[in-house]
Amino acid sequence: MRRRLILSMLAALPAAPGRAQAPRRPVIGVLMARDEHFFPDLLRAGMQERGWAEGSYSLLTRSAGGAIDRLPALAAELVAANVDAIVALQTPAALASKRATQTIPIVVWSGDPVGTGLVDSVARPGGNITGVDGAGAALSAKRVELLREIVPSMKRIAVLLNSADPFSKPFLAQIQAAATTLALDVEPIGATVADLEPALAALQARRADTVIVQPSLPLAAIAARLRTMRLPSIAQSRLYVESGGLMSIGASTAEINRLLAFSLTQVLKGTPPRDIPVMQPSQFDLFLNLATAKALGLSLPPGLVQRADEVIE
Known part of the structure; x- marks a missing residue:
C-alpha cells in the first residue's frame, strides 16, 4: 500500500529540468x-x-x-x-x-x-x-509548340481529357488558345480512368495527327496504347516517356x-x-523517347534533342 502511494506521488511530480517530454x-x-x-x-x-x-x-x-x-x-x-x-x-x-x-x-x-x-x-x-x-495549364501552349516542331505538317490535335477532373477546363482552354494562333484544329475527347477504350476508339475515328494527354489520366497505359496506334503524343512526367510516350514536359x-x-x-x-x-x-523537365520516335517513323530535330533534360533510348 505504502509503495503504491509513493509511486503515485512520484508520478505527480513535475519533470526534472533537462528531462522534458519530447515534442509531438x-x-x-x-x-x-x-x-x-x-x-x-x-x-x-x-x-x-x-x-x-x-x-x-x-x-x-x-x-x-x-x-x-x-x-x-x-x-x-x-x-x-x-x-x-x-x-x-x-x-x-x-x-x-x-x-x-x-x-x-x-x-x-x-x-x-x-x-x-x-x-x-x-x-x-x-x-x-x-x-x-x-503550371499545368500554362504549359499547354508549350506542348502544342513542341508537337508542331516534331510534326510540322500537323493540322489536328486530339486532347485526351479526364472527364471527372475540373482541371480539364483550363487545361483545354490553354491548348485551344495556342492552337488558334497556329491555325490548328483541336478535338477534345473525354475519357474516364476506369474505361479508356471509348476515348481511344473516338481518337482513332477522328484521325488526329497528334495527341495531348491530361496528367490525371493513367499515363502509362495511354502511352503504350498511343505508341501502338502510331500517334505522336505528349503529356507530363518522365513516367509517360518511360512507358512509351513520345515526349513529356512538366515542372x-x-x-x-x-x-x-x-x-x-x-x-x-x-x-x-x-x-x-x-x-x-x-524549372521544367523535357523528356524524349528516341525508340518511340523511331517506331513512329519520326526524325527528332537535333536542336530539340539537345534541349531535352533526358533522352530515353
Whole structure:
C-alpha cells in the first residue's frame, strides 16, 4: 500500500529540468488522385532540405488509384485522423481536401489553383489552402509548340481529357488558345480512368495527327496504347516517356517538392496558409523517347534533342 502511494506521488511530480517530454511529431496526411509511388520519397527529400530529419514527422498516405470518386472518403479519413496538415497532389485531391476541412492546413500541388477555385489568388490564397501552382495549364501552349516542331505538317490535335477532373477546363482552354494562333484544329475527347477504350476508339475515328494527354489520366497505359496506334503524343512526367510516350514536359518534380516542403514547413510552424503565397516553379523537365520516335517513323530535330533534360533510348 505504502509503495503504491509513493509511486503515485512520484508520478505527480513535475519533470526534472533537462528531462522534458519530447515534442509531438507532426503527422502529415498525403492525398493522391492516382498512385504516385515516387511522391512520398521526393517529399521526404524536400523536407530534409528544410531541416526535417527522418523520424521527426510521419506521413499518412492515401491514394485513390485513379478512382476520383474515392477521394472524398479518403480525405475524410485524413481529417478523422486529426493530421496536422494535408498535402494534396493534383486538382481532384485538392478539391476533395478543401471540401473535407476548413480548419486543417492544406498544401496543394495543382495545375491551376486559381482557375479551379482552390485559392482566391496566388498572392493571397485565402482560407486554409496554399501550395504550388504546377503550371499545368500554362504549359499547354508549350506542348502544342513542341508537337508542331516534331510534326510540322500537323493540322489536328486530339486532347485526351479526364472527364471527372475540373482541371480539364483550363487545361483545354490553354491548348485551344495556342492552337488558334497556329491555325490548328483541336478535338477534345473525354475519357474516364476506369474505361479508356471509348476515348481511344473516338481518337482513332477522328484521325488526329497528334495527341495531348491530361496528367490525371493513367499515363502509362495511354502511352503504350498511343505508341501502338502510331500517334505522336505528349503529356507530363518522365513516367509517360518511360512507358512509351513520345515526349513529356512538366515542372521539375524535384523543385515542386522543395517548394511544397517550404510551404509545409511554414504551415507546421504556425503560419496560416492564407498568409503564404502560392509558389510557382521556374524549372521544367523535357523528356524524349528516341525508340518511340523511331517506331513512329519520326526524325527528332537535333536542336530539340539537345534541349531535352533526358533522352530515353
